[in-house]
Amino acid sequence: MLTVSNLSKTFTIHHLGGKQITGFAPLSFTVEKGKSLALSGPSGTGKSSILKCIYRTYLATTGTIEYESACFGRVDLAELPEPEMVRLRQREIGYVTQFLRVMPRVSARNLVAEPLLRAGADLETACRKAEALLARLRIPAELLDAYPATFSGGEQQRVNIARAIISRPHLLLLDEPTASLDKASIEIVVELLNELRGKGTTMVMIFHDPDIMNALADVIHHTRSAETAAACCG
Amino acid sequence: MIMSRPILIANHLTKRYGPGCPRCRDHTGAQHNSNQCQACKTVIACDNVNLRVFPREVVGIVGESGSGKSTVIKLLHFDLDADGGEVFLEANGKAKEFIPAEKNVLELSTFRKRQLRNSVMGIVYQHPHLGLRMNISAGGNIAERLLMSGWRHVGDMRDRSALLLTRTEVPVERMDDLPRNFSGGMQQRVQISKALSNEPALLLLDEVTTGLDVSVQARVLDLIRRLQQELDVATLVVSHDLGVIRMLTTRTLVMKNGQVVESGLTDQVLEDPQHPYTQLLVSSALH
Amino acid sequence: MVKFSDWFDSSLNASIHAVYSFAFIDEGAKREIRRKTLKAVAIPGYQVPFGSRDMPVARGWGTGGLQLTLSLIGTDDILKVIDQGSDESVNAVNIRQFVERVTSVQTTEDTTRATVIQTRHRIPEEHLKDGQILVFQVPIPEPLRDVEPSERETRRMHAEADYSRMWLFLYEDIVRYREISIGARYPVMVNGRYIMDPSPIPRWDVPRLHQADTLYLFGAGREKRIYAIPPHTRVEPLEFEDHRFRVEDFSGRRCTRCGRDDTYLDELIDDASGTRVYTCSDTSYCAKTEREKAV
Numbered sequence: 097m098l099t100v101s102n103l104s105k106t107f108t109i110h111h112l113g114g115k116q117i118t119g120f121a122p123l124s125f126t127v128e129k130g131k132s133l134a135l136s137g138p139s140g141t142g143k144s145s146i147l148k149c150i151y152r153t154y155l156a157t158t159g160t161i162e163y164e165s166a167c168f169g170r171v172d173l174a175e176l177p178e179p180e181m182v183r184l185r186q187r188e189i190g191y192v193t194q195f196l197r198v199m200p201r202v203s204a205r206n207l208v209a210e211p212l213l214r215a216g217a218d219l220e221t222a223c224r225k226a227e228a229l230l231a232r233l234r235i236p237a238e239l240l241d242a243y244p245a246t247f248s249g250g251e252q253q254r255v256n257i258a259r260a261i262i263s264r265p266h267l268l269l270l271d272e273p274t275a276s277l278d279k280a281s282i283e284i285v286v287e288l289l290n291e292l293r294g295k296g297t298t299m300v301m302i303f304h305d306p307d308i309m310n311a312l313a314d315v316i317h318h319t320r321s322a323e324t325a326a327a328c329c330g
Numbered sequence: 331m332i333m334s335r336p337i338l339i340a341n342h343l344t345k346r347y348g349p350g351c352p353r354c355r356d357h358t359g360a361q362h363n364s365n366q367c368q369a370c371k372t373v374i375a376c377d378n379v380n381l382r383v384f385p386r387e388v389v390g391i392v393g394e395s396g397s398g399k400s401t402v403i404k405l406l407h408f409d410l411d412a413d414g415g416e417v418f419l420e421a422n423g424k425a426k427e428f429i430p431a432e433k434n435v436l437e438l439s440t441f442r443k444r445q446l447r448n449s450v451m452g453i454v455y456q457h458p459h460l461g462l463r464m465n466i467s468a469g470g471n472i473a474e475r476l477l478m479s480g481w482r483h484v485g486d487m488r489d490r491s492a493l494l495l496t497r498t499e500v501p502v503e504r505m506d507d508l509p510r511n512f513s514g515g516m517q518q519r520v521q522i523s524k525a526l527s528n529e530p531a532l533l534l535l536d537e538v539t540t541g542l543d544v545s546v547q548a549r550v551l552d553l554i555r556r557l558q559q560e561l562d563v564a565t566l567v568v569s570h571d572l573g574v575i576r577m578l579t580t581r582t583l584v585m586k587n588g589q590v591v592e593s594g595l596t597d598q599v600l601e602d603p604q605h606p607y608t609q610l611l612v613s614s615a616l617h
Numbered sequence: 618m619v620k621f622s623d624w625f626d627s628s629l630n631a632s633i634h635a636v637y638s639f640a641f642i643d644e645g646a647k648r649e650i651r652r653k654t655l656k657a658v659a660i661p662g663y664q665v666p667f668g669s670r671d672m673p674v675a676r677g678w679g680t681g682g683l684q685l686t687l688s689l690i691g692t693d694d695i696l697k698v699i700d701q702g703s704d705e706s707v708n709a710v711n712i713r714q715f716v717e718r719v720t721s722v723q724t725t726e727d728t729t730r731a732t733v734i735q736t737r738h739r740i741p742e743e744h745l746k747d748g749q750i751l752v753f754q755v756p757i758p759e760p761l762r763d764v765e766p767s768e769r770e771t772r773r774m775h776a777e778a779d780y781s782r783m784w785l786f787l788y789e790d791i792v793r794y795r796e797i798s799i800g801a802r803y804p805v806m807v808n809g810r811y812i813m814d815p816s817p818i819p820r821w822d823v824p825r826l827h828q829a830d831t832l833y834l835f836g837a838g839r840e841k842r843i844y845a846i847p848p849h850t851r852v853e854p855l856e857f858e859d860h861r862f863r864v865e866d867f868s869g870r871r872c873t874r875c876g877r878d879d880t881y882l883d884e885l886i887d888d889a890s891g892t893r894v895y896t897c898s899d900t901s902y903c904a905k906t907e908r909e910k911a912v
Contacts, residue, residue: 467792474782487788
């Protein structure tokens, strides 16, 4: 489903005279369809950057990201033309972080329903599904019409998760989406994600909490800092 | 799945003010931080810009004043004549009869250009007085575009105007008032109504929220986003405001001194900018 | 004030043709005007610029129409001149006498007899036939002038048939007054191409521009424009599907002189009684009707 080969990221900071900052050292891994892979390693080893490279928020410096796409067949996400990448984001690839980065002044219900609408669902169905999912994530019904920007951190995260999983993406990238959730909420999220995995969604994830990681991950890939990687391989 | 054809393709779009000379390229552009040729004093407003917009897509052009971003929109809307390049437009409706898809529309007669513009494009300018006639009623302003497209029934035009004004949250009872008596935000809403009146396939937004109060800006942006979702119209958004670009667009081009210095998915341009100028732009933005 | 005809008599006496060309204008100028007239006929509704000459009448007093008449008229023509439908107004009389003096052609007040009719602001009531020419005096030839002050821009608008602003003007009129408030100078679309100013004729006369048997020529001396509607040309007043063009409504009224109820009527206040009375605007037709009734 997803094969990452020799992927690395280096940032060039021009106003510092072209200073090079390593995001992460070259790495390779493969995730089978319906399986989940956890990235694990110390802070600063570029775990989040890896997910951003797969999602194309960062441009890869080296390497390929081969992805088995339903829309376009086998593609390299590092090279795929932007309009196609946009299409994949709308149809196949979900990405969720602990930060709610959504439009201001859009209600929670509409926010969560939007991916379904974009995929062609009618408004009523999309809203009904959004409500059901938010209810399952224990978002109080009276908040459905409120703007998530005003929600608590935990509520925002749950809205965020709902938005990412409602359209059942083929590939889901998770970057600590449960960072500030209470235990009960985390259990629900883990349950939802496991259901999703059971239905064939492939996942690449970052969870610091080993319990969550163990509950969700089929494979664990250990990331290393650039220095370690250089010392080991160079 | 095969991607649909772009609704708009612009290749090597160029606009200059002055005679131009062989050395213009050596003196202008982002790396020279100038758009004026030292040799012949020609100002290169827009140099070799390439652009594609797919159906239902929202593409942004970001840059500072004088970067040439508004020039691009004015060239595409035929408000200015290009000095070079070609533009292909997927014509719809009536325009389809006389404009084949492989025709460079910059070569059309002014008459055909206007027909094409009327049937395919809608534009919202930064300054409402560019897009609206201030001494003609709000409804009349919308009707003008319909009249251009051959509407000849006053009642139908008023119904359509009322619908559009409702959609853009302008009180319908103000339909017969003059826009000059409207607030800036409401003038922009009327402009948006006018731009959408002929159901354009391509909407051009030129700094539409610049100069509005922050809360009014937010409402206009919300409106554009909502209409964007409802109408599925392909949109080109020009703004110097990264917040507007982030909120509205999926892909972005960064312009400086008349040239496109970088383009990519909007979140990539904002989070992993490649060009020194984009890095400066992003790091200077207030968050 | 010295009357024009008196001056003419004293300064030129009988040997007028020895001093001036036939029909006053020199032959070179006539040829230019005829060429422009032919062009105008070839492009119905299009305003052709021409070198408007000085006339012994001030600009704005019918010099455009006069130059057309003088360039067209031949010795066997019969001329009629009207001003707002009347053969007897000072302007009509002066122009008629002038043309008579410089051409020696016959003149008439009978519409059916005339071969060339010069008119200000009316079309005669009687049917105009093939072979007759109606020459209009035009004050403002540009129909778009009210919506666009720039000549350069109005020319562009005509060239590109960009008439939405004119339509918008009519739309706004309806929004403001519930109907199109234009009285005279009602804009018409000629041959589906050019919007044309029919000169300040009342709406009553506009339908008679459509598919007429007669050649209509329009001359604007001050603005230096000639335009034309050839016979059997499509001439449509601008109208909306739900706000149709209408002519003036005289229902229930009739001419107090001849009794007709099917002509364009002038409204007068009777000095003696202070009441409104109506008379035919076309005075010669009114008189003819009276004569026929008397017989």
